[in-house]
Amino acid sequence: MILRFFNKYKIYFIFIAVVYSLYSFIVYLSNYSNIYFLNIPKRLENKPSTVTTLSNNTQNKYQIDILDNTTIGVPSSDDNPVVFILHNGMDLTYLVEELASNGYLTLSIDTTNTDITDHLRLLKQYVETEDIYLTNKADFSQVSIMGIGASGLQAYEQALYPMDNSLANLVSVLLVAPDLTQLQDNTVPSVPVGIVLSQYDGNVRTLDGQNIFDTLAFSNNLQANASCLYLFNANHNFYDASNLEDDALNVPNAESPRLEASAQQDFLRQYSADFFNNYHHNITSTNIGLDSSQIAPNTIYDYNVLTSLITPNSLAILSPTESNSQYFTSLGGSIDMHNASITYVTESYMAPYDNAAGFQHPGLPMELGLLKFSWTVDSGLFSTSVPPIYEDFSKYNSLSLWLSLDPINKLNSGNTPQSLMITLKDNNGYVEHLILDESSIALHLPDGYLVSNNYQSQWSTFTPLSNLRIPLDTFTKVDLTQIDEITFKFNQTPSGSILVGDFRLLY
Incomplete structure (x- = not known):
């Protein structure tokens, strides 16, 4: 009797099974894949805050x-x-x-x-x-x-x-x-x-x-x-x-x-x-830039600013304090690069120690370590695994990139802001993408031009490192208590070069 019922309606059962399988496959891709039209990236939006003092x-x-x-x-x-x-x-x-x-x-x-x-x-x-x-x-x-x-x-x-x-x-x-x-x-x-x-x-x-x-x-x-x-x-x-x-x-x-x-x-x-x-x-x-759970503001009271914030008990992920920072993160994870390069450079007011050509950080540091990320195709990638001892990101407020565009590098197209994608993957295989674009002033090239003398070449004004801050509550798909991998994908522009002074979790 059951067999006769199935045979009579088997076309419907097959249809339901096909639809369910297709739905499950799409859900799988939307959570686990790098197919962006299915696993759609979010955008980090830096909207002006309401001024209410x-x-x-x-x-x-x-x-x-x-x-x-x-x-x-x-x-x-x-x-x-x-x-x-x-x-x-x-x-x-x-x-x-x-x-x-x-x-x-x-x-x-x-x-x-x-x-x-x-x-x-x-x-x-x-x-x-x-x-x-x-x-x-x-x-x-x-x-x-x-x-x-x-x-x-x-x-x-x-x-x-x-x-x-x-x-x-x-x-x-x-x-x-x-x-x-x-x-x-x-x-x-x-x-x-x-x-x-x-x-x-x-x-x-x-x-x-x-x-x-x-x-x-x-x-x-x-x-x-x-x-x-x-x-x-x-x-x-x-x-x-x-x-x-x-x-x-x-x-x-x-x-x-x-x-x-x-x-x-x-x-x-x-x-x-x-x-x-x-x-x-x-x-x-x-938002005047003092809350680590908020995006770093582009303007405060309608005045243009760059802001930086550091908090106690933060966790350094990538701090270029020495030359091996281009091979291993501060957490001990190895760095994998594809179709992009990573180079350790130093910013210094003393020409013999300065190989971050054109970059001019305020304070005239003696020797400030930087990592220069460069890409010439829109498939560049930086990836690193997170050791299990550090996998719980949930106790932190944000991911913070301390960066600036490489001012004189021709890989940055004129005054066009840069853009890139950050991807988090958890231990269950869930993947979440976030696009960082021109809505963050840190990815804009400061107004100015190249000035050269007998000793070195620098930008005509300071090019400060500043925070591009990503509130962790932006990530709603991955399990923040067990993050397995962090990836930067340089897939939003055909070429570019950025200088990173620090990448960390802010408490």
Whole structure:
């Protein structure tokens, strides 16, 4: 009876079996294959974040006063976090007003002939004194410091050697266009440090602050986040409301247009508030590049930027610290290359040690290791296996590439941005593709041109390494607890060349 039923309807059973087999085959290919029209790659989209700063939402009442030749902004509330702004004779009242309106007791201190600890002790006396307007206005368990220009050194030294806890507890340090030529210390700070660099800084032309980030990025003893922001078309003086001299004129090959003074101050006003809000209140409503789970922004408050971030407990996958980095990853996996090349090069301000021709990283490093990836056909590939001990990516927030285009390499077509694909494969064989394209500013060639002299050839402006950050929650198909293989496929452009300074998992 069953046989007669099957024979009667066998054509239907065969049809169902064929459809099911075909469906299963397509599902298999969509999960396990490199056939892209079936296993469709995603794209990493870098959309501008909505600008919603704390100051937009909760303006606090405050008063501005002069106390012992120091401009001070006093919120109407009690027990406020404290921010010291260190500088050398600048007018930074606009910063004092912004931070005070955000609920910070803010002091703008000319450090030409003074030390921050003296001001801190004096402030504590005033705060603990009855019947004056500073009574109970400060919470000394939450103190941050901003240092601008030459005062950046004193601010950074506070990060390296924080003041006694009986005086204050340091939360974070922000350095703006810092002059660190006298810094001789490689001590690792115990608090988060942020650095803002101006592309056309005519006073600190080497952009010294980059050296701090580069040192911390490869430290095995990193204790707190470090970030670096490169502000396009900015100079040094325009952060000072009393100095309208365009020091960018001191920078060879400086291009126009440049940011107006009002624009630079607008940027720093908003950024400083958001920076301190992030570390004091964990407010991250604006992506300013400090959250490792978010894409590195191309713009902040509509100003073009490059950003870099390093976090403690991150895991280096590929750090070119020595020549064998072109054969083995930092995890111990071998590197396989097909139809593409990988070369270890070094960036140095000293011509005999510089074989990263044309590339010009801020800070003028003595010897910065880089891996140059080059391809001449659209089938280039870099692949490496992940040792089982490191297969669990789920405890990290993102994959971070620290890179720049090779500026003078003719494999990069004019001003056309580069594009490539990253593929993750897990132990079950699931495969997921993600295209990294021109939506990330790190894959754009900086404006400029080649400049040569008797010693070496360089790009006309800095070509900083910066983060191309991939949030791991972008990958929804593979099992992030058991990643088996990482592949870069140079299949989006016919040729190209990129310089990679680091590839890691950020915590």
